[in-house]
Amino acid sequence: MRDFSADLAHLAINTATLRKQLALPAILEACARRGIRRVCPWRDQVASAGLASVARHLKDAGLGLSGYCRGGFFPAADAAGLRAALDDNRRAVDEAKTLGAPCLVLVVGALPGALQGRPAHNDIALARAQVVDGIAATLAYARQVGMPLAIEPLHPMQAADRACINTTEHALDICDALDASQTGALGVAIDVYHTWWDPKLESQIARAGHERLLAYHVCDWLLPTRDLLNDRGMMGDGIVELQKIRGFVEAAGYAGPAEVEIFSERWWSTPAAAVLDTCVARYHTVV
Amino acid sequence: MRDFSADLAHLAINTATLRKQLALPAILEACARRGIRRVCPWRDQVASAGLASVARHLKDAGLGLSGYCRGGFFPAADAAGLRAALDDNRRAVDEAKTLGAPCLVLVVGALPGALQGRPAHNDIALARAQVVDGIAATLAYARQVGMPLAIEPLHPMQAADRACINTTEHALDICDALDASQTGALGVAIDVYHTWWDPKLESQIARAGHERLLAYHVCDWLLPTRDLLNDRGMMGDGIVELQKIRGFVEAAGYAGPAEVEIFSERWWSTPAAAVLDTCVARYHTVV
Numbered sequence: 001m002r003d004f005s006a007d008l009a010h011l012a013i014n015t016a017t018l019r020k021q022l023a024l025p026a027i028l029e030a031c032a033r034r035g036i037r038r039v040c041p042w043r044d045q046v047a048s049a050g051l052a053s054v055a056r057h058l059k060d061a062g063l064g065l066s067g068y069c070r071g072g073f074f075p076a077a078d079a080a081g082l083r084a085a086l087d088d089n090r091r092a093v094d095e096a097k098t099l100g101a102p103c104l105v106l107v108v109g110a111l112p113g114a115l116q117g118r119p120a121h122n123d124i125a126l127a128r129a130q131v132v133d134g135i136a137a138t139l140a141y142a143r144q145v146g147m148p149l150a151i152e153p154l155h156p157m158q159a160a161d162r163a164c165i166n167t168t169e170h171a172l173d174i175c176d177a178l179d180a181s182q183t184g185a186l187g188v189a190i191d192v193y194h195t196w197w198d199p200k201l202e203s204q205i206a207r208a209g210h211e212r213l214l215a216y217h218v219c220d221w222l223l224p225t226r227d228l229l230n231d232r233g234m235m236g237d238g239i240v241e242l243q244k245i246r247g248f249v250e251a252a253g254y255a256g257p258a259e260v261e262i263f264s265e266r267w268w269s270t271p272a273a274a275v276l277d278t279c280v281a282r283y284h285t286v287v
Numbered sequence: 288m289r290d291f292s293a294d295l296a297h298l299a300i301n302t303a304t305l306r307k308q309l310a311l312p313a314i315l316e317a318c319a320r321r322g323i324r325r326v327c328p329w330r331d332q333v334a335s336a337g338l339a340s341v342a343r344h345l346k347d348a349g350l351g352l353s354g355y356c357r358g359g360f361f362p363a364a365d366a367a368g369l370r371a372a373l374d375d376n377r378r379a380v381d382e383a384k385t386l387g388a389p390c391l392v393l394v395v396g397a398l399p400g401a402l403q404g405r406p407a408h409n410d411i412a413l414a415r416a417q418v419v420d421g422i423a424a425t426l427a428y429a430r431q432v433g434m435p436l437a438i439e440p441l442h443p444m445q446a447a448d449r450a451c452i453n454t455t456e457h458a459l460d461i462c463d464a465l466d467a468s469q470t471g472a473l474g475v476a477i478d479v480y481h482t483w484w485d486p487k488l489e490s491q492i493a494r495a496g497h498e499r500l501l502a503y504h505v506c507d508w509l510l511p512t513r514d515l516l517n518d519r520g521m522m523g524d525g526i527v528e529l530q531k532i533r534g535f536v537e538a539a540g541y542a543g544p545a546e547v548e549i550f551s552e553r554w555w556s557t558p559a560a561a562v563l564d565t566c567v568a569r570y571h572t573v574v
Contacts, residue, residue, distance in 0.1 A: 111526060117510050122526040128486065157444040159484035160510055160526050170486045197446035199415065199457045223404050223447055228512055239398060239409040239447050 001243070001250050004258070004287055011283045012038035012066035014217065014261035015045055018275060020268035024049040025057055030276055032061040038257050040067040040215075041099070043092060055098055066259045067150065067189065067215045068092070068101035072163070073109035074134025075127040077120035081112065082130065089138040093147045102256070103148040103214040105189050106135065107163050114161040127164045135186070136178050143185050150214035151175070152189040157228050168195055168204035175212055187212035190249060191261065193219050193232055196240045202248045210253030218242060218287055219262045230263045234278055236286035246287065258287050288530070288537050291545070291574055298570045299325035299353035301504065301548035302332055305562060307555035311336040312344060317563055319348040325544050327354040327502075328386070330379060342385050353546045354437065354476065354502045355379070355388035359450070360396035361421025362414040364407035368399065369417065376425040380434045389543070390435040390501040392476050393422065394450050401448035414451045422473070423465050430472050437501035438462070439476040444515050455482055455491035462499055474499035477536060478548065480506050480519055483527045489535045497540030505529060505574055506549045517550045521565055523573040533574065545574050 004010060013036055015027045022030065024045040031039055039058075046054050058065070071092040076082045096104040108131045111119040135149065142149050151171040154163035165171050171188045179186040188208055195201050205213070220238030225231050235242055246258065260279045267275050291297060300323055302314045309317065311332040318326055326345075333341050345352070358379040363369045383391040395418045398406040422436065429436050438458040441450035452458050458475045466473040475495055482488055492500070507525030512518050522529055533545065547566045554562050 114510050114526065119510060119526055122528055124484070124528070155444065156442060156484040157512070157515070160508060164484075166484055167486070197411070197443040197451075197453055199454070221447060223401050223406060225444070225515055228444070228515065239401065239406055241409055241411070 001247055005284050008035050008037065008280065008283070010257045011036055011280065012040055012257035012259035013276070013279065014040040014069065014259050016042050016069065017260055017262045017267065017279070018272045019045065021272040021275070024054060027272070028057055028061055028063060030272055032063055034276060034280060036276075036280070037062070038064045038066040038259075040065060040069055040105070040259050040261070042069045043095065046095065046099070051095055051098055058099065065099055065101040066257045067103050067105045068096035068099060070105045070107045070152075071138065071149070072106040075109045075112050075130040075164075077112040082134070085109070085134060086137050089134065090141050093138065093142045093145055096147050097145050101147070103150040103187070103189070104142065105150045105152050105215060107152055107154065108135070108165050110159060110161055110164040119160070124159070124164055131164060132174055132177065135174060139178055139186055148184055148214055149186050150189040151186070152191060153194055155194040167198060167200070168208065169200055172204060172208055172212065182209070182211045184211045187214040189215035189217060191217035192240045192242060192245050193217070193221060196221060196245065201245070205248040205252050208252060213249055213252055213254040215259060216246070216249050216254055216256060217259045217261045219260065227265070230265050232262045232264050234262060234267065235260070235282040242287055258283065288534055292571050295322050295324065295567065295570070297544045298323055298567065299327055299544035299546035300563070300566065301327040301356065301546050303329050303356065304547055304549045304554065304566070305559045306332065308559040308562070311341060314559070315344055315348055315350060317559055319350055321563060321567060323563075323567070324349070325351045325353040325546075327352060327356055327392070327546050327548070329356045330382065333382065333386070338382055338385055345386065352386055352388040353544045354390050354392045355383035355386060357392045357394045358425065358436070359393040362396045362399050362417040362451075364399040369421070372396070372421060373424050376421065377428050380425065380429045380432055383434050384432050388434070390437040390474070390476070391429065392437045392439050392502060394439055394441065395422070395452050397446060397448055397451040406447070411446070411451055418451060419461055419464065422461060426465055426473055435471055435501055436473050437476040438473070439478060439502075440481055442481040454485060454487070455495065456487055459491060459494055459499065469496070469498045471498045474501035476502035476504060478504035479527045479529060479532050480504070480508060483508060483532065488532070492535040492539050495539060500536055500539055500541040502546060503533070503536050503541055503543060504546045504548045506547065514552070517552050519549045519551050521549060521554065522547070522569040529574055545570065
């Protein structure tokens with residue numbers, strides 16, 4: 001395994017980790033000041049700061065991307081909604097390209113309207129079929145542009161409202177269906193928070209292999225976990241076997257960064273400098 | 288599929304559904320009064336009421352069991368803890384036999400100490416190995432007594448603290464390992480709350496088949512879900528495809544009851560009569 005103790009070569013910060021403390025330009029500055037080389041920004045943060053401005057800022061600061069968050073949310077209650085989702089994903093691909101992202105992360109969506117508490121239906125098989133169709137359509141465009149798509153399996157507790165692809169195996173089955181020759185155009189984003197529990201995690205990461213392991217996200221699972229969305233832990237504060245899982249992805253050929261993505265009311269209420277300093281310290285010691 | 292609209296032949300009530308309103312004898316009376324024929328009591332409720340007294344009460348009221356909750360919690364931090372868990376499971380088997388249960392439900396346990404927020408370690412593979420050993424040892428005794436064991440895969444959000452068996456596939460792999468000839472001594476309890484999200488649910492239920500489908504639990508998944516443990520929904524109030532999943536288990540040969548098990552602060556703060564009346568109404572219409 002790679003040595004993370006000596007420098008920050010393989011650390012990336014997902015900018016949602018600081019979304020409540022700072023605007024994107026300030027996050028980029030804070031990362032660059034610490035010698036962090038890569039970030040994964042969210043579309044809403046980029047939109048607020050201006051796409052061209054962010055692209056310039058990244059270049060000037062010598063910052064690269066570990067990914068771009070996010071495309072997806074393909075299922076919809078009607079044809080107009082499905083079309084709108086495809087249009088939006090096309091824009092996300094374009095933005096990812098403009099920013100020089102290595103991949104666009106897909107949070108694929110689930111029951112339409114569920115995130116608002118008003119699901120249009122509860123047919124998860126239909127939602128899954130629409131997800132496959134949506135990825136297929138987006139992939140056709142993303143191939144032209146040269147932007148890999150990374151399906152992120154989300155934790156099953158988010159299956160109804162955020163993503164109905166909830167295991168690495170399921171995500172890889174879709175990769176097999178849509179990119180059988182493993183061109184690297186379609187792969188997965190492995191987030192330890194969503195996948196640590198999976199008894200097939202090691203074997204499925206091995207199955208994914210270098211061509212399909214497009215991103216690796218870290219945080220931790222707290223005991224107790226008090227919220228289904230915003231109670232993620234800082235690496236080392238929970239029970240995820242971080243180094244074991246990093247061993248799995250590196251054994252499969254992953255050579256990219258470990259991206260810290262923490263949705264947490266606790267860490268969002270901590271000063272940004274302290275959060276980043278803790279991320280750096282934990283990256284060196286427990287990631 | 289069986290017709291649930293006409294009578295209560297296939298309804299069972301897991302007594303945890305009313306645990307904060309009533310003691311077990313009062314729960315049994317309330318069920319019997321409504322013509323409900325089966326219950327699944329919890330060990331702590333039985334212990335409070337007295338095992339012999341509960342057995343007599345069940346007989347006098349003409350109530351049968353749909354299962355007995357619960358054995359399990361096999362992993363431990365040391366040898367003494369592992370032994371104590373086996374002793375306790377043996378007692379659970381005996382109690383289940385005394386009460387005439389068709390199966391003892393196993394919530395297998397996970398990282399020792401995690402439920403108290405102080406995990407002794409975070410090696411989930413070790414916990415899983417201890418679970419298999421614990422089931423094997425308990426099964427040897429349960430076979431003698433003639434008490435089937437039902438492994439209940441819990442939702443992955445409970446993998447760290449309650450059960451590290453989180454998919455039907457994983458549970459069935461253990462059944463294959465420990466009871467290859469499918470004698471009926473070891474099987475699974477399918478709870479829609481824990482399993483609805485699983486893309487392999489239908490195929491794994493078919494794989495389980497009649498011999499291994501020992502229990503079927505219903506409630507619903509709410510949007511939003513506000514707590515990882517005690518925010519289950521009444522059937523029909525959430526997004527679980529209840530009739531579709533019942534179709535899966537019946538197609539595989541399951542002929543037992545649909546057992547209502549709702550852990551919910553909301554329903555625990557509702558008068559017991561109203562909860563039971565709602566269970567009956569939803570059983571007729573949406574289960």
